[in-house]
Amino acid sequence: MANTGVQTASGARTGEQFLEGLDHSGREIWLRGERITHPLQHPELRAAARSMAKVFDLQHEHADEMLMPSPDDSSLSVNVTHVIPRTREDLVRRRRAFELVATLSGGMMGRTPDYLNVTFACFAGRSDVWTRRGNEQGAANLVAYQAQMRDRDLSTTHALMNPQVDRTKPEAEQAMGQVSLHKVADTEQGIVVRGARMLATLAPFADELLIYPGSDIRPQDGRYALAFAIPIATTGLRFICRDSYSKQRDPYDYPLSSRFDEMDAVVIFDDVEIPRERVFLDGDTVGYSEVITDTGWRGHIMHQAFTRAYVKLCFALGLGHVIANTTGVVRFDHIQEKLGQIWAMCELARSALVAAEAEAKLDAGGVMYPDDRPFIALRGEMPKWLPRANEYIQLIGGGGFMATPSKADLEGPLREQIDLYFQAAGADAERRIRLFRLAWDFLGSELGGRGELYERFYLSDSWRMTALAYNIADKSFPESLVEQFLRD
Numbered sequence: 001m002a003n004t005g006v007q008t009a010s011g012a013r014t015g016e017q018f019l020e021g022l023d024h025s026g027r028e029i030w031l032r033g034e035r036i037t038h039p040l041q042h043p044e045l046r047a048a049a050r051s052m053a054k055v056f057d058l059q060h061e062h063a064d065e066m067l068m069p070s071p072d073d074s075s076l077s078v079n080v081t082h083v084i085p086r087t088r089e090d091l092v093r094r095r096r097a098f099e100l101v102a103t104l105s106g107g108m109m110g111r112t113p114d115y116l117n118v119t120f121a122c123f124a125g126r127s128d129v130w131t132r133r134g135n136e137q138g139a140a141n142l143v144a145y146q147a148q149m150r151d152r153d154l155s156t157t158h159a160l161m162n163p164q165v166d167r168t169k170p171e172a173e174q175a176m177g178q179v180s181l182h183k184v185a186d187t188e189q190g191i192v193v194r195g196a197r198m199l200a201t202l203a204p205f206a207d208e209l210l211i212y213p214g215s216d217i218r219p220q221d222g223r224y225a226l227a228f229a230i231p232i233a234t235t236g237l238r239f240i241c242r243d244s245y246s247k248q249r250d251p252y253d254y255p256l257s258s259r260f261d262e263m264d265a266v267v268i269f270d271d272v273e274i275p276r277e278r279v280f281l282d283g284d285t286v287g288y289s290e291v292i293t294d295t296g297w298r299g300h301i302m303h304q305a306f307t308r309a310y311v312k313l314c315f316a317l318g319l320g321h322v323i324a325n326t327t328g329v330v331r332f333d334h335i336q337e338k339l340g341q342i343w344a345m346c347e348l349a350r351s352a353l354v355a356a357e358a359e360a361k362l363d364a365g366g367v368m369y370p371d372d373r374p375f376i377a378l379r380g381e382m383p384k385w386l387p388r389a390n391e392y393i394q395l396i397g398g399g400g401f402m403a404t405p406s407k408a409d410l411e412g413p414l415r416e417q418i419d420l421y422f423q424a425a426g427a428d429a430e431r432r433i434r435l436f437r438l439a440w441d442f443l444g445s446e447l448g449g450r451g452e453l454y455e456r457f458y459l460s461d462s463w464r465m466t467a468l469a470y471n472i473a474d475k476s477f478p479e480s481l482v483e484q485f486l487r488d
C-alpha cells in the first residue's frame with residue numbers, strides 16, 4: 001500500500017502545494033501506452049495540471065468568499081465547499097464558491113474538487129443514514145475521512161459505473177461477475193477488491209479515488225455493494241486514460257484545449273487492499289441505495305452541478321452574442337431568437353438555483369437541504385440544453401468557424417491578406433479569428449465534443465432522469481384540478 005504525497009492537514013492548499021502533492025512514484029496513470037506518475041511530466045497533461053493548480057490558488061485569491069475555519073481546528077482555513085450547510089446563507093456562500101471555480105474554465109471543467117467536496121459533506125452530514133443495519137464503524141470511517149478530505153484539501157476523483165459489458169444484466173451475471181468492481185476477500189487489515197469502474201474524470205490530477213453507490217444492486221449481490229476511499233498511489237490501482245484532447249498549441253489557436261482537458265479514465269482494481277478504516281460500506285445492498293436517496297445527495301450535488309452548468313450556459317450565450325455582433329447577423333430576427341433561447345436557458349438555470357436556496361429546509365439530520373424540485377426538473381433538461389446551445393452557436397457562426405487561420409499564419413507572410421480578407425464588421429481579423437477559434441474549441445474540437453458528451457451523461461442520461469422526475473413528482477395539485485370536474 002503506497003500513499004499520497006499529501007500527508008498532514010494543511011488546510012486550503014496553494015496550486016504549488018497541490019502539484020507537489022501529486023508527486024508519487026506509486027501512481028499508475030496510463031496514457032497511450034506510457035505510465036505517467038506525475039502529470040507535469042507529460043506534455044498532454046501538463047496544461048490541465050496547471051489549470052487545476054489555479055483552482056487551488058483561487059481560494060486564496062478569494063479567501064473572504066471561499067475559505068472558512070475548519071470545524072475541527074479553527075487555526076486551519078478550509079474551502080467553503082466542504083461545509084455541511086446548516087443555514088440558507090451556507091448554501092448561498094457555497095454557490096458563490098462553485099461559481100468562482102466554474103468561471104475559471106467557463107464551465108469546461110466539470111469535475112473540479114468542489115464536486116466531490118459537496119458529495120462527501122452531505123454524506124458526513126447524514127452519517128445517521130450510513131449507520132443503518134449495524135454499519136456504525138463504516139459511518140464513523142466516512143465522517144473521519146470527510147474531515148481529512150477537508151483539512152488536507154484533497155483533490156479527488158470518483159468512478160460509480162461498472163463497465164458497459166451488458167447493461168441488461170446485473171453485475172453478477174456479466175462476464176461471469178468478474179468485470180464489475182467486487183470484493184474478493186477479507187483480510188486482517190481490510191478488504192480486497194477486484195474489477196473495473198468508469199469513468200474517473202480528473203484521475204491524473206487527483207490525490208484519492210472515491211467509490212460510492214451509483215446504481216441499485218440486487219440483495220444477493222452484496223459483494224458489489226461497496227463504498228471506500230483510497231489514494232491514487234495504491235498498489236494494484238491502475239487508470240487507463242482515453243486519448244488526450246489537450247493541444248500543445250498557442251492559446252490563440254486552442255484557448256480551451258490548451259488548458260482544460262480534465263481527462264477521463266477507466267479504473268482497474270487488480271486485487272487492491274482497502275484498509276478497514278477507509279471502508280464506508282461493505283455488503284449492505286439496501287444501504288447502497290439508501291445513501292443516494294436518504295442523505296440528500298441528489299439536491300446537494302445538483303447545487304454544484306447546475307451552478308457550473310449555469311456558468312457554461314452564460315459562456316455559450318456570450319460566445320453567440322459576441323459572434324453575432326461581430327459579423328452583424330445579430331440584426332436578423334431568427335438569430336435574436338436563438339440568442340434569446342440561450343438567454344432563457346441561463347435565466348431558468350439561475351432561477352432554479354435561487355428557488356432551491358430560497359425554499360431550502362433543514363432535513364431530518366439538521367442539514368440545510370436545497371429544495372430539489374427545480375433541480376430534478378433541470379436534471380432532465382440541462383443535458384438537452386447545453387447541446388442545443390452548441391447547435392445555436394453553430395447556426396449563428398455558420399462557415400466562419402472554418403475561416404480561422406492559425407497564429408502561425410498570422411505571423412507569416414500572408415498577414416496583410418489575412419487582415420483584409422478575414423476582417424469582420426465588428427472586429428479586425430486577429431480578433432475575429434480568435435473569437436471563432438474560441439467558439440469552435442467550445443463546441444467542435446475534440447475537447448468541445450467531449451464536453452457535449454459530458455453534459456449529456458455525467459448525471460446519468462436525461463431520458464431516464466425526466467421519467468424519474470415524473471415518477472417522483474408531487475402530482476396532487478394537477479390531479480385535484482382534474483378530479484374537481486370528475487365529481488358531481
Ligand SMILES: Cc1cc2nc3c(=O)[nH]c(=O)nc-3n(C[C@H](O)[C@H](O)[C@H](O)COP(=O)(O)OP(=O)(O)OC[C@H]3O[C@@H](n4cnc5c(N)ncnc54)[C@H](O)[C@@H]3O)c2cc1C
Pocket residue numbers: 111158159160161164167198199200201202214264450453454457458459460461463464
Ligand atoms: C465525459 C464523461 C465523464 C464522466 N465522468 C464521470 C466521473 O468522473 N465519475 C463517474 O462516476 N462517472 C462519470 N461519467 C459516467 C457517467 O456516470 C455515465 O456515462 C452515465 O452514468 C451513463 O452511463 P453509461 O455511460 O455507462 O451509459 P449506459 O448506461 O451504457 O447507456 C448507454 C445508452 O443506453 C441507454 N440505457 C442504458 N441502460 C438503460 C436502461 N436500463 N433503460 C433504458 N435505457 C438504458 C442509455 O439511456 C443510453 O442512451 C462520465 C461520463 C462521461 C461521458
